[in-house]
Amino acid sequence: MPYGERSHGVKGRIEFYYDYFETQDLEVVIGLLRILADDSYMDNNYCPCGSGLKEKKCHGQKLLNLKNLLPQTDYIKIYDKIFNYYYEATKAFPKMVCVRKERMKEIKKLKRRRNVRKA
């Protein structure tokens, strides 16, 4: 397990991103992490935090700093964990995230795994 204790891992990670991105909105964290998971940072895209600013004038530098910290594959895992946490907590998909087919499949897989654990 790369992130230590599993039960505390996701929550701790979310706290970290709340602090780091200076937000208390999990959807914003998901929107920003998605850029790292998809490696889709673009200076002139609008920042997913909803500020109305371009990424480079908003969370851009913070995203680029994170991008240098871990490989994209790690951000895919982190994104999926936090995305799933959001889904488990709300039973809904984050509004600002465009849900792609692969993500839907991931969620179905995770739900199946969870059901197996419960049984």
Ligand SMILES: [Zn+2]
């Ligand atoms: Zn922003």
